[in-house]
Amino acid sequence: MSKESLQARVQAEVLTFINSRQSLQLATIDDENQPYASYSPFAIGDDCLYVLLSEMAVHASNLRANPKAAVMIIQDEDSANELFARVRVNYSIDAELLTHSTEQWTLGINALANRHGDRVNKLSQLSDFKLFKLKPTGGRYVKGFGRAYTLAGKGLTGSEVQHITGGHIKRTAA
Numbered sequence: 001m002s003k004e005s006l007q008a009r010v011q012a013e014v015l016t017f018i019n020s021r022q023s024l025q026l027a028t029i030d031d032e033n034q035p036y037a038s039y040s041p042f043a044i045g046d047d048c049l050y051v052l053l054s055e056m057a058v059h060a061s062n063l064r065a066n067p068k069a070a071v072m073i074i075q076d077e078d079s080a081n082e083l084f085a086r087v088r089v090n091y092s093i094d095a096e097l098l099t100h101s102t103e104q105w106t107l108g109i110n111a112l113a114n115r116h117g118d119r120v121n122k123l124s125q126l127s128d129f130k131l132f133k134l135k136p137t138g139g140r141y142v143k144g145f146g147r148a149y150t151l152a153g154k155g156l157t158g159s160e161v162q163h164i165t166g167g168h169i170k171r172t173a174a
Helices: 003-020 058-065 103-116 119-124
Strands: 023-029 035-041 049-054 068-074 088-098 129-142 148-152 160-163
Touching: 003 088, 003 129, 003 160, 023 049, 023 058, 035 049, 035 058, 035 103, 049 058, 049 103, 049 119, 058 088, 058 129, 068 129, 088 103, 103 119, 103 129, 119 129
Parallel strands: none
Antiparallel strands: 023 035, 023 068, 049 129, 068 088, 088 129, 129 148, 148 160
16 A cells, blocks of 8 residues: 555544544643643544633643643543554644634534534533634554554644554563
8 A cells, every 4th residue: 555545544534533533531731730631522623623611620721821732532442342452543732722702713613513512502602611722733543453653743634644663562581
């Protein structure tokens, strides 16, 4: 398979996988440099993800103070053939707080409402809910043992896909 054909196939798989999930895991850093893990429903934008977070939630205040974070979108345990190799995509992201009632805000809220229903419209009218645009700066797509790919560059599928090789090595007896 050519490099271009592999890249196109993996990029399509990444988008199909992300579209099949409803929530993401979010890892942020607080003002004391301590990690914090949480989750949020999300929507897919143009090479980004959108999340609507209450400013009362730790992850929202963390993103406001430090826009560098990580995201993981992962296959449900119940549907995984192998618990140690669940399908997943990880991203390093830059978070951008979007201003209420701007064109960007409207795009994000509409994407979330189309994906998750009218609840989004109700939450977006509450002043403590903030819309964040999560912009991937690189990532990794794993679909099983020996089937992992680096997503180099910006965007949900990266500008270049590289198969990760040289993986697992059996221990030798001591």
